[in-house]
Amino acid sequence: REWQNNLPLGIYTLYNTPTPPAALPGSAEKDFALLGTHNTNGALCLIAAKSPSGRSISIFSALTIEGLDVNAHIAAIVGEIQHEREWKSFGGDARLALPLAKGLVAAQGKEVEVLQTIHGSAVTACTLSERAKKGVEGVLTPDHGIVQVLFPRDEDKWLLPVAQMLREFHAEANDREFSIEYCTRGVRSMVSRGDVWVYVIGDRPVAGCYLNCPTRCGKSIGHLHTILEHRRNGYAETLVxxxxxxxxxxxxxxxxxxxxxxxHPLERIYRRIGFGTGEGGGARKRLLRRWMLE
Structure with missing residues (x-):
């Protein structure tokens, strides 16, 4: 059974209703196609979320995984979508995503390779920490601030420093070297969408983060980086x-x-801010694995 929905299921503790959650006002466009499986009692069990045209798919469970015949439910989903397209990336709890990946790529005569294991976590207005809700007004000294980078207003003074931070992030976090020209183009693109935020001291950015993966109701925070000499001062936590x-x-x-x-040390920072905390917070922290075909 397939329907449309524009809220990612990863932030829900349970998804046990026969209809998708209500969209926020003004959210008319469709972001995800959902495919669900049911047990003999008619209860919703597994939900696969896929973009209309992309090659990635995520899978979630509406019930406790231990009580499910995972292989049978996965087989049902695989049978429905295995011939739609060549699937490249899979997300969700490893107990679900790995069998799904194996089932889908087996039909293509290929194998699955685990590239990286990372944790995913979410925060909403309800789970945001009280400290973060108070904001930074009156807390930061006059020469410190949190700024959304905008062009052309900030281009002359912050384009290159922000691009250099992005370059340092990739070198440290991903062991990849990119040219400053490449990073500058990336920053320009993100700034054009209003997705670059920095912690500044005077006119110098000392920490930054970037927003990506937009849906109608949310975004993802990524590429958090603090310049080496300014670490251990709480700037990253304050910024996020x-x-x-x-x-x-x-x-x-x-x-x-x-x-x-x-x-990773950042996990403690994120939890203090409210990611993966509050009612149902444990379910918001999902094991995410990505696979790429050989």
Whole structure:
């Protein structure tokens, strides 16, 4: 059974209703196609979410995974979509996503390779920490601030420094070297969408983050980076907390997500801000694995 929905299921504790959650006002366009399986009692069990044209798919469970015949439900989903397109990327709890990946790519005569394991977590206006909700006004000294980078206003003073931070992020986090020209083009593109935020001291950005993966109701925070000499001062936590407050509280965004490697020091920062906390918070922290075909 397939329907349309524009809320990602990963932020729900359970998804056990026969109809999708209501969309936010003004959210008419369709972001995800959903395919669900049911048990003999008619209860919704597994839900696969796919974009209309992309080659990635995520899978979630409306019930406790331990009580499901996972293989049977996965086989039903695979049978419905295996010939739609060549699937490249899979997300969700590994107990669901790995069997789904194997089933889909087996029909293509290929194998699955686990590239990376990361945790995903979400925050909403309800789960945002009280400290973050208070904001930074009156807390930061006059020469410190949180700024959304906008062009052409900020181009002359911040384009190159922000591009350099992006370059340093990739070198440190992903062990990849990109030219400053390449990073500058990337920053220009993100700034044009209003997706670059920085912590500044005077006129110098010392920490930054970027927003991506937009849906009608939310976005994902990524590429969080603090310049080496300014670390251990709480700038990253302050930046992310204030970005969350402005987007969730002031602008009414439905949710923000982010991903991190298990055990990374940033995990503590994110939890203090409210990611993966509150009622149902444990379900918001999902094991995400991505697979690529050989």
């Amino acid at each position: 907390g204030e970005v969350c407050r402005r987007l969730l509280i002031e602008q009414g965004l439905g949710y923000l997500t982010l991903f991190y490697r298990p055990g």
